[in-house]
Amino acid sequence: MSELVAQLIWNGLVTGALIALVALGLTLIYGIAGFIQFAHGEIVALGAYNFMVFHKLMGWEIIPAVGISVLIMIIIGLILERFFFRPVREKDPMIPLVISIGLSIGLQAIILIFFGPNILTISDKTHASISIFGDKILATPSQIIAIISAVILMIGLGVFLKKSKIGKYLRAVASNREVAQVFGMNIDNSMKWIFGIGAGMAALAGIFLGFEQNLEPLMGVHISVKAFSAVILGAVGSIRGAIIGAFLIGLTESLLVGMGVIPSGFTSAIPFVILIGMLLLRPEGLFGNRFESLRR
Amino acid sequence: MLKIQELSKKFGGVHAVEKFSFEIKPNHITGLIGPNGAGKTTAFNLITNFLPRDKGEVFYKEELIKKSSAYKLVKKGIARTFQQIRIFPELTVKENLLLAMSHDYDNWWNSFGNIDENLEEERIMELLKEVNLEKYLEEKAGNLSYGQSKLLEILRVVATNADLILLDEPAAGVNPTMLRIVEKLILGLKEKGKTLLVIEHNMPFLMGISDEIIVMESGKFLCQDLPEKVQKDPKVLEAYLGG
Amino acid sequence: MIEYIFSLIIITSIWTLLAQSYNLSFGLTGLFNLGHIIFYGIGAYTAAILNTRYGIGFFPNLIFAALVSGAFAAFFGLLTLRLSGHYLAIATLGAAMIATVVATNWVSLTNGPLGIRGIEEPEFFGKIIQADSLEFVVLMLIIVVFCNFLLYKIFNSPFGRIQRAIKDDEIAVRAVGKNTFAAKSWSLILSAAFAGIAGCLYTHYRLFLDPSIFALPEIIILILMVVVGGRGNFKGAILGTILVIIIGELPRFIGFPDNIIGATRNLLFAALLIGTMFTRPQGLFTFFTEKE
Numbered sequence: 001m002s003e004l005v006a007q008l009i010w011n012g013l014v015t016g017a018l019i020a021l022v023a024l025g026l027t028l029i030y031g032i033a034g035f036i037q038f039a040h041g042e043i044v045a046l047g048a049y050n051f052m053v054f055h056k057l058m059g060w061e062i063i064p065a066v067g068i069s070v071l072i073m074i075i076i077g078l079i080l081e082r083f084f085f086r087p088v089r090e091k092d093p094m095i096p097l098v099i100s101i102g103l104s105i106g107l108q109a110i111i112l113i114f115f116g117p118n119i120l121t122i123s124d125k126t127h128a129s130i131s132i133f134g135d136k137i138l139a140t141p142s143q144i145i146a147i148i149s150a151v152i153l154m155i156g157l158g159v160f161l162k163k164s165k166i167g168k169y170l171r172a173v174a175s176n177r178e179v180a181q182v183f184g185m186n187i188d189n190s191m192k193w194i195f196g197i198g199a200g201m202a203a204l205a206g207i208f209l210g211f212e213q214n215l216e217p218l219m220g221v222h223i224s225v226k227a228f229s230a231v232i233l234g235a236v237g238s239i240r241g242a243i244i245g246a247f248l249i250g251l252t253e254s255l256l257v258g259m260g261v262i263p264s265g266f267t268s269a270i271p272f273v274i275l276i277g278m279l280l281l282r283p284e285g286l287f288g289n290r291f292e293s294l295r296r
Numbered sequence: 297m298l299k300i301q302e303l304s305k306k307f308g309g310v311h312a313v314e315k316f317s318f319e320i321k322p323n324h325i326t327g328l329i330g331p332n333g334a335g336k337t338t339a340f341n342l343i344t345n346f347l348p349r350d351k352g353e354v355f356y357k358e359e360l361i362k363k364s365s366a367y368k369l370v371k372k373g374i375a376r377t378f379q380q381i382r383i384f385p386e387l388t389v390k391e392n393l394l395l396a397m398s399h400d401y402d403n404w405w406n407s408f409g410n411i412d413e414n415l416e417e418e419r420i421m422e423l424l425k426e427v428n429l430e431k432y433l434e435e436k437a438g439n440l441s442y443g444q445s446k447l448l449e450i451l452r453v454v455a456t457n458a459d460l461i462l463l464d465e466p467a468a469g470v471n472p473t474m475l476r477i478v479e480k481l482i483l484g485l486k487e488k489g490k491t492l493l494v495i496e497h498n499m500p501f502l503m504g505i506s507d508e509i510i511v512m513e514s515g516k517f518l519c520q521d522l523p524e525k526v527q528k529d530p531k532v533l534e535a536y537l538g539g
Numbered sequence: 540m541i542e543y544i545f546s547l548i549i550i551t552s553i554w555t556l557l558a559q560s561y562n563l564s565f566g567l568t569g570l571f572n573l574g575h576i577i578f579y580g581i582g583a584y585t586a587a588i589l590n591t592r593y594g595i596g597f598f599p600n601l602i603f604a605a606l607v608s609g610a611f612a613a614f615f616g617l618l619t620l621r622l623s624g625h626y627l628a629i630a631t632l633g634a635a636m637i638a639t640v641v642a643t644n645w646v647s648l649t650n651g652p653l654g655i656r657g658i659e660e661p662e663f664f665g666k667i668i669q670a671d672s673l674e675f676v677v678l679m680l681i682i683v684v685f686c687n688f689l690l691y692k693i694f695n696s697p698f699g700r701i702q703r704a705i706k707d708d709e710i711a712v713r714a715v716g717k718n719t720f721a722a723k724s725w726s727l728i729l730s731a732a733f734a735g736i737a738g739c740l741y742t743h744y745r746l747f748l749d750p751s752i753f754a755l756p757e758i759i760i761l762i763l764m765v766v767v768g769g770r771g772n773f774k775g776a777i778l779g780t781i782l783v784i785i786i787g788e789l790p791r792f793i794g795f796p797d798n799i800i801g802a803t804r805n806l807l808f809a810a811l812l813i814g815t816m817f818t819r820p821q822g823l824f825t826f827f828t829e830k831e
Contacts, residue, residue: 036625038632087817097571097628098762099816105759106809112802221755225636228629236625265644269637279618279630346710370716382711384704395704396715398697404725407696408689456715 003137008258009251010137014212016250017150021205022223023230023242024157025198031174031237032194033085035096039103040202041224046107047073047203048210048219049115052122070203077199081191089187104220111217120215122207142211149208153201154243161239166193174237222268226253229271233278235285244286249274297322297491298460303342303352305515312338314515316352320508325482325492327502327523330512331536336495337379339512340462344369344376356460375458379465379495381445383452385438389429392437392448393420396455423451426484427477443474450481460491467498479505503527511535542671549676551784552683553740558764558780559690559773560733565762566770567694568726569706571624574631575734575761577638578608580752582735586742587655588648597661597743601682601736608735609728616724627727635755642750654749661743670744679740686733687777693729694773702726703771756805760787763812769822778824786811 022044029037047069055065084103088095129138161167166189173190209219230249234241253270256262262270278285303316313335320326328336341347343354345366354361356374369375384392397416424430427447432440437448446466453461466478475498482505485492496502502509503523511518511526513535519526526532557579564572582604589595589603615634619626642649649655661668661678668674693699701722704712712719742748764783768775790803815823 030625036628084813092820093624094569094571095816095820097573097625098766099813101573101759101762102809102812102816105756105805106813108756109802109806109809113799113806116798218755221636225633228633232626232629263644266640268640272633272637275630275633276618279622279626283618283622283626344714346714365713365718367713367716367718370714375716376714378711378714382708382714384707384711386707387700387703391700391704394697395700395712395717402697402701402717402722404693404696404698404729407693407698411697452715 004258005255007137008254010139010143011258012251012254013247014139014143014146014250015254016247017147018205018208018212019223019226019230019250020154020243020246021150021201022227023234023246024154024239025194025202026227027231027234027237027239027242028170028194028198030231032170032190033089033096035093036100036228037085037198038097038100038224039080039107040198041220041222041227042104042107042111043073043077043199043202043220044206044209044223045111045215045217045220046076047206048122048215049111049206050203051207051210052120052215056122066204066207069207070200073203073206074196074200077195077202078192080199081195085195086188086191089191108217108220115215115217117217122210122215140211142208146208146211149204153204157197157201158239166190170194225268225275226250226271229275229278232275232283232285235288238285238287241285241287297324297357298343298493299355300339300343301353301355303339303354304350305338305342305347306350311515313342316512316515316517318510318517318520320491320493320510322491323486323489324507325486325494325505327506327509328493328495328512329497329499329502329509329526330518333514334512334535335515336512337464338515340376340464340495344374344462370456370458373457373459374462375453375456375460376462377449377453377464377466379468381442381449383437383440383445383448385436387437388434389424389432389437389440389448390417390420390434392452393423393455396452397457420455423455427451427481443470446470447474447477447481450478454481454485454490459489460493461485463492463494465495465497467496467501475501499527545671545673545676549671549679549744551781552679553737553744554764554784555777555780556683556686556740557734557737558761558768559687559776560730560737561761562765562768562771562773562776563690563693563702563733564727564730566765566772566776567699567706568702568723569624569770570620570723570727571628572631572727572730573628573758573762574633574635574638575730576753576755576757577631577635578612578731578734579738579741580638580642581611582608582738583742583748583752584642584649584655584738585735586739587658587748590658590742591655596659597739600739600743604735604739605732606735608738609732612728612731613724616727620720620723620727632758635753635758638753639750639755642753649750652750654747656747658742658746658748660746670746675744679744682736682740686736690733691773694771698722698725706771756801756808759805759808759812763808763815766812766815766820767822768824772822772824775822775824779822782823783808 022040026037026040050069050072051065054060054068055062080103084099085096088099123142129140161171170190170193173187209223226249230245231242233248234245249271252274253267256270257264257267297320299319301317303313305313316339330336338347342349345363348363356372394413394416421430424433429444429447440448450463450466467475470478479501482492494502506523508520509523509526510520511532518531518535519529561575564570585604585607586600589600595603615627615630619630643652660670668678701712701717705719705722709719760783764779765776767782768779786807787804790800790807795803
């Protein structure tokens with residue numbers, strides 16, 4: 001395997017891991033709350049900006065800065081759930097959708113007002129690339145940590161959903177919300193958990209993204225398209241699907257652009273084209289059930 | 297009129313409907329009963345193409361019905377109501393019925409022609425008068441009471457001019473006065489030549505109007521006979537008490 | 540001064556048409572059409588490209604813009620309208636999200652970030668109608684009023700009735716024998732076609748077009764215009780448009796610094812949208828315009 005391809009695959013895996021962290025939150029929210037949370041991308045962005053404030057502006061060490069940023073975003077995620085989505089939960093599904101768009105645009109505006117439109121950086125000279133896999137691939141420490149963290153989180157999420165009591169609740173609610181309510185399951189609780197988990201993973205993804213690609217007000221929007229595409233590629237509501245979809249998109253993007261098949265300016269269009277392709281060929285996603293996607 | 301052969305549907309590992317076969321005669325009122333979860337509504341969904349069949353055939357007036365879209369069946373002459381009332385709350389009562397009636401001028405290019413809706417209004421008033429709802433003509437359907445909404449849904453299915461009408465629990469949650477109106481309506485439909493298949497749990501009501509009863513249990517056909525006979529059939533009693 | 544008033548009237552009337560077009564798919568039928576701005580931009584670019592490259596004039600451009608936008612809508616509709624509404628949301632929003640990228644990078648078609656210049660003013664029997672002139676205002680108003688009239692007819696027709704029913708309960712509409720897929724598709728296509736016309740009006744007014752027409756936050760302006768007026772409410776959309784435009788001018792009026800006017804405006808819109816969703820999702824103008 002040529003060095004270029006190996007490098008591209010590595011980059012693709014890193015991107016894929018980050019998309020997965022975001023897509024998992026989205027697919028959980030759709031599967032359990034039944035709507036697409038369009039402001040999820042802004043949680044990613046805010047996670048990154050938060051980290052920048054604590055690490056660069058206030059001088060905190062990296063790990064505490066990551067910790068506090070993720071914590072703040074989890075709290076914000078819970079606030080969003082409690083005050084913006086829970087009150088309108090049982091009504092017309094258009095309402096939470098529109099609210100999430102309002103939140104997305106509002107949060108983008110807040111980022112613009114406080115941080116300005118210019119690109120900001122959070123990485124510095126201590127993060128030079130190192131070689132791994134026998135000198136074939138150049139990877140930054142943040143990339144390595146990103147992939148390891150993402151994998152750990154994904155495995156952790158899987159175990160959590162399968163084994164823990166809350167996890168079983170969540171899966172029951174996901175498969176049939178009305179029935180779950182009849183059995184007295186506490187939907188409020190389930191929502192808190194998924195918004196909290198989703199926000200935490202998104203914040204982390206944002207921080208790693210910040211190291212990869214720097215910060216700008218629209219960064220949330222850009223990762224959103226990729227995450228939506230990954231969710232639909234895998235099948236809405238499917239955890240496995242979101243992960244596989246995310247890696248597929250990350251790899252495709254990296255390989256197509258890196259090998260010059262697609263000009264770099266069109267990078268962001270690739271996940272969208274994949275999305276359209278999926279809708280044409282297999283709308284239920286790789287892991288989806290043909291009938292389910294039609295019914296809802 | 298309607299012949300069902302070996303209708304089957306599985307959900308995951310559960311056989312919701314299994315090799316269900318029966319035949320109903322034209323201009324008859326046939327009841328469909330069975331304990332909860334027997335698969336009655338699923339059978340309705342399969343017959344009317346709201347759910348795709350796994351196996352089995354449906355014959356309507358000797359013609360094989362394809363597994364195509366549900367909406368096409370209405371033109372063929374088969375229409376149904378739903379277990380949970382599905383009227384259009386934001387539309388007026390008149391519009392609810394108009395929607396079921398107007399088949400030809402639904403396209404947007406007819407938006408610019410002159411459509412005479414007064415022709416339909418006569419027929420709508422006739423229908424509403426049968427159930428004493430004339431004064432609600434311009435009322436938003438969402439403002440109707442539960443019983444009135446149920447009546448509206450039945451009227452709407454009648455408005456489609458279907459020959460075969462499938463009613464899913466028309467008596468559920470309806471007070472005794474309304475129930476008599478529903479009964480009168482259904483019997484009146486038979487007099488006008490319609491064929492009905494009715495799912496119901498209200499036994500006295502159903503036995504009173506049906507010519508024949510089909511019993512379902514666990515997705516399968518149990519028996520089909522005259523109401524008096526079905527009521528005394530030990531298999532039926534066991535299905536209700538045992539299952 | 541008089542030209543300022545003219546330009547205000549022209550811009551407002553273009554937005555009115557755009558909002559009403561959105562009202563058809565999003566408001567009346569209840570489709571999750573979240574990227575409507577893309578149909579506007581596509582219409583605008585169609586007119587700009589046809590005019591600068593092939594010399595196609597304003598009046599034929601109106602038709603072409605409508606057709607191209609409508610075709611895109613047909614495509615999205617075909618892909619997603621048999622599925623749950625969320626798929627349309629993602630497809631249209633995703634398209635809007637990358638429209639800027641595509642317009643910026645497909646330089647051979649759109650001239651990239653530099654934009655397209657030198658678009659011609661409308662010509663009526665040999666006479667050129669200049670922007671911000673009285674004739675231009677009259678032309679705009681005639682076209683916008685006519686389009687709104689067509690939309691009004693559509694809203695109040697049996698076709699419009701089916702759309703309202705679909706918004707209420709699509710399954711029930713199928714149960715009374717209607718092809719809801721076709722109905723929804725036409726709603727989206729017509730909605731996009733009128734948006735395309737609005738885009739063409741914009742192009743031949745500004746005489747310059749760049750990818751900023753696809754700016755994402757503009758989506759919220761459209762949603763707000765329709766929601767504030769009451770989804771599906773014809774008069775409401777017009778009132779909503781005027782209200783939102785007025786509110787949009789407030790930050791500049793109050794004197795916020797230039798560099799954050801855009802963001803402040805968007806924040807204001809976001810707050811207004813969320814607030815409306817919580818307090819009066821049926822719209823603010825319902826008590827004026829509905830005859831209940």
